[in-house]
Amino acid sequence: MANPQPTRLPRLLDATIDDLAKGLRDGLFTSEDLMRTYMARILEVNADLKAVREINPRALFAARELDTARRQGILHGPLHGIPVLVKDNIWTHDGTQTTAGSFAMYGARSPREATVVRKLRKAGAIILGKTNMCQWSDWPCPKEPWRHDLKNVGWSATGGQTMAAYISDQSPSGSSGGSAVATSIGLATASLGTDTKGDIICPSEYNNIVGIKPTFGLTSAEWIIPFSTFHDTVGPMARTVKDAAYILSAIAGSDPDDLIPLDLPFATIPNYVGACRPWGLIGKRIGVPRDFINLYAEGDADCRISVQPSLLEFERALDVMRSVGATVIDSIPVTGFSFLAESMQMGRSSIHIDFKKDIEDHFKLLELNPQKLSSLVDLIIHTMNNSLEDHPDRNIGAWDLALYDFTCDPGLDGKRDQEHRKIGNAGMRRAMYNHELDALVLPSSISGRIPAIIGSPVITVPLGRMSEDTEMVTAPGGLVHIGPGRPIGIAFWGRKWSEEKLIEMAYSFEQFTKVRQQVLPLVVPTTELMHTFVPRGNGLLRS
Numbered sequence: 001m002a003n004p005q006p007t008r009l010p011r012l013l014d015a016t017i018d019d020l021a022k023g024l025r026d027g028l029f030t031s032e033d034l035m036r037t038y039m040a041r042i043l044e045v046n047a048d049l050k051a052v053r054e055i056n057p058r059a060l061f062a063a064r065e066l067d068t069a070r071r072q073g074i075l076h077g078p079l080h081g082i083p084v085l086v087k088d089n090i091w092t093h094d095g096t097q098t099t100a101g102s103f104a105m106y107g108a109r110s111p112r113e114a115t116v117v118r119k120l121r122k123a124g125a126i127i128l129g130k131t132n133m134c135q136w137s138d139w140p141c142p143k144e145p146w147r148h149d150l151k152n153v154g155w156s157a158t159g160g161q162t163m164a165a166y167i168s169d170q171s172p173s174g175s176s177g178g179s180a181v182a183t184s185i186g187l188a189t190a191s192l193g194t195d196t197k198g199d200i201i202c203p204s205e206y207n208n209i210v211g212i213k214p215t216f217g218l219t220s221a222e223w224i225i226p227f228s229t230f231h232d233t234v235g236p237m238a239r240t241v242k243d244a245a246y247i248l249s250a251i252a253g254s255d256p257d258d259l260i261p262l263d264l265p266f267a268t269i270p271n272y273v274g275a276c277r278p279w280g281l282i283g284k285r286i287g288v289p290r291d292f293i294n295l296y297a298e299g300d301a302d303c304r305i306s307v308q309p310s311l312l313e314f315e316r317a318l319d320v321m322r323s324v325g326a327t328v329i330d331s332i333p334v335t336g337f338s339f340l341a342e343s344m345q346m347g348r349s350s351i352h353i354d355f356k357k358d359i360e361d362h363f364k365l366l367e368l369n370p371q372k373l374s375s376l377v378d379l380i381i382h383t384m385n386n387s388l389e390d391h392p393d394r395n396i397g398a399w400d401l402a403l404y405d406f407t408c409d410p411g412l413d414g415k416r417d418q419e420h421r422k423i424g425n426a427g428m429r430r431a432m433y434n435h436e437l438d439a440l441v442l443p444s445s446i447s448g449r450i451p452a453i454i455g456s457p458v459i460t461v462p463l464g465r466m467s468e469d470t471e472m473v474t475a476p477g478g479l480v481h482i483g484p485g486r487p488i489g490i491a492f493w494g495r496k497w498s499e500e501k502l503i504e505m506a507y508s509f510e511q512f513t514k515v516r517q518q519v520l521p522l523v524v525p526t527t528e529l530m531h532t533f534v535p536r537g538n539g540l541l542r543s
Contacts, residue, residue: 009529012041012186014517017082017243020189024070024081029529031063031070031081031126038083038128041525042187045165049523051172051181053088053159055129057095062126078273079250080124085191087179088130088159089137089225090114090234096127100225101135101156103389104382109368115220115255116192116234123250128188131178132159135394137196137227138175153177153479157389163479164207165521166465167486171479173203179237180207185521190238190247196227196351198448200235201460205444205489208462208519210244210506211237213448215496216455219251222258226362228354231452239516241461241507245272248499270500278511280504282325284438287332287431288318296446305473309466310443310488317463317490317509318441324512326505332440334431352402376403423454432495439505440493447491457499459506460489462516487519 009028010019023029039059042052056062066081086092089100091110099105112118117127135156154162154177162177164170165185172181176193180203183191193200195213204211212235219234226232236247252269254262296307318328356376363373371382380396383389428450432440444460451458466486473482480486490509494502510516 012037012528013524014239015186015189016240017079017189017246020082021078021080023529030067031083032060032067033529034081035059035063035083035126035128037527037529037531038186038188040527040531042129042182044525044527045185045187045523048163049165049181049185050132050160050162051178052085052187053099053130053132053156053178054096056092056127059083059094059126059128062094066124066126075124077123077125077250078246079120082125082190083128083188084120084125084247085128085131085179085182085188086114086117086120087176087191087193088133088156089194090117090130090192091223091225092117092127092130094127096130097158098130098225099156099158100137101133101158102383103157103386104371104373104379105225106158107368107370108366110223111365111367112223112257114223114234115258116224116251118255119220119251119253120192120247125250131176131182131191132156132162133178134175134199137194137199153475153481155390155394155477157386165523166206166208166519167480167483167522169474169478169480170483170486171206171475171481173206173481175199175203176237177203177206180204180209180211183207183237183239184209185524186239187525190236190243192234192247192251193237194221194224194227195233195235195448195452196231197452199452200233200237201444201448201451201458201489201491204237204460206487208487208489208516208521209237209239210241210462210510211235211460212244212248212499212503213451213458214248214252214499215457217262218253218264218457218497218499219248220254220258220262222255222260226355226358228351229358230354231351231455233452233455241459241503241510242273242276244459245276245503245507248272248503265497272500272503275500275504276507277504278508279325280508281321281512282508284321284326284505285436286321286326286328286505287435287437287440288328288330289334289431289440289442290331292334293442293446305471305482306445307443309470309482309486310445310463312467313464313488314443314490317513320512321441321509324508329435329437332431332435332437334440335427352398352405356402356406423450428454428456428493429495438494438501439498442491442493444489444491447493451493456494456496457502458491458493459499459502460491461506461510462519463488463490463513464515465519485519 154172179191184207238244
């Protein structure tokens with residue numbers, strides 16, 4: 001009888017949670033082996049990409065503990081022994097710093113870990129480390145204080161400039177760019193990002209991965225360094241819809257120690273992993289908000305370049321949905337979207353007021369606060385006087401504007417109610433009700449802001465890449481935001497608490513297209529599990 005062929009180890013660029021769980025279950029490798037391999041991959045490319053700010057010094061110890069538990073027949077959950085990275089504004093108590101990208105927070109400590117981190121650990125995940133992020137979630141911004149200048153997207157004082165891996169000098173987008181880059185090239189199985197105004201969806205699209213911005217309140221924002229507590233949402237960033245569903249299932253819901261428990265509309269978290277059904281598009285009614293898409297596609301130059309490169313693939317995606325049994329209703333009118341466009345051009349919103357109040361409240365709750373920060377003014381003074389914060393090149397004009405808005409224009413706070421009423425209740429929600437829609441779909445490049453404002457869920461799925469004739473768009477700092485070969489995505493919007501249905505449709509679309517593997521990064525770590533093992537007979541032994 002011939003010897004059986006050695007079992008093939010999963011390639012970490014594409015390995016899924018199911019792949020890794022099976023390998024751990026079958027004894028092909030251990031969580032410690034997996035952890036060492038991921039660490040080696042990070043060290044191999046991170047000097048250039050700066051996606052990971054810090055590796056957890058206790059990660060190997062946690063892996064050994066979980067390996068011991070597995071040998072004893074104890075499994076903590078579906079993520080037992082799976083390495084996950086978290087964004088640098090999510091508090092952990094594992095030997096890593098939580099800085100939000102600024103030395104103002106270096107050495108600080110919260111009273112406890114973030115709820116989402118506690119829930120990940122409960123599900124068996126290992127926190128591999130912290131991902132780099134836009135400092136203070138995109139603040140401060142350079143040049144004009146009211147303009148989101150793209151120079152510092154992905155830059156932080158503590159982590160440097162994150163670079164994406166798909167085209168030369170590519171911007172990672174922000175503010176969860178480090179999480180997106182690390183996930184996209186297999187520096188971890190998945191990552192957590194946070195979203196205030198598109199900060200999960202945009203970097204997920206730029207980096208050819210799946211991102212889920214959940215309904216506001218489905219995941220806890222307890223012990224997240226805030227940008228706006230009215231909008232901040234934690235969500236998964238993964239290479240597949242099913243992996244994102246696994247992570248969402250783990251982090252959804254409250255923790256018994258939360259100061260303010262989440263008010264969920266269901267007693268039991270829905271089965272998001274079970275929603276991953278190949279035929280999930282059959283019978284679904286999907287609307288296309290064509291007027292909103294055209295608002296960008298036919299708008300000024302900045303708007304056109306953000307959406308036009310994805311329109312051809314978007315139309316092909318609609319054909320795929322029709323071919324597998326979905327009903328696509330084109331040109332769904334959605335009132336209120338023009339109001340959003342006007343408000344975005346103002347460049348000012350209630351978030352300015354939120355940041356000042358929320359960060360000051362956060363400072364007061366810290367267990368350790370080495371810089372003795374208590375106000376936004378304190379933060380401004382630190383930033384101006386610490387050369388490591390790169391002031392004045394990355395100036396604090398946005399913070400000056402926040403102080404002005406808070407003291408001189410408190411009426412901006414009422415704008416939030418306007419946005420919810422005009423864009424949410426009277427706009428998107430009514431359109432979906434009137435046409436009995438299961439989802440709205442549109443290019444991911446313009447899909448992040450509205451769900452963030454009204455608190456509804458959105459999922460982005462890889463759609464392909466920009467064509468070779470796409471005009472190159474480079475920001476003042478030299479980062480390429482649009483250009484030939486850059487990944488693009490398609491977004492599924494839904495009503496609040498409709499994640500289960502959105503996952504079903506997104507998974508089905510993903511299975512019928514499978515375009516992620518067709519868009520390959522320029523930078524790929526070469527270290528794999530096979531470098532830890534050598535084939536021997538019918539098994540695999542550690543070398």
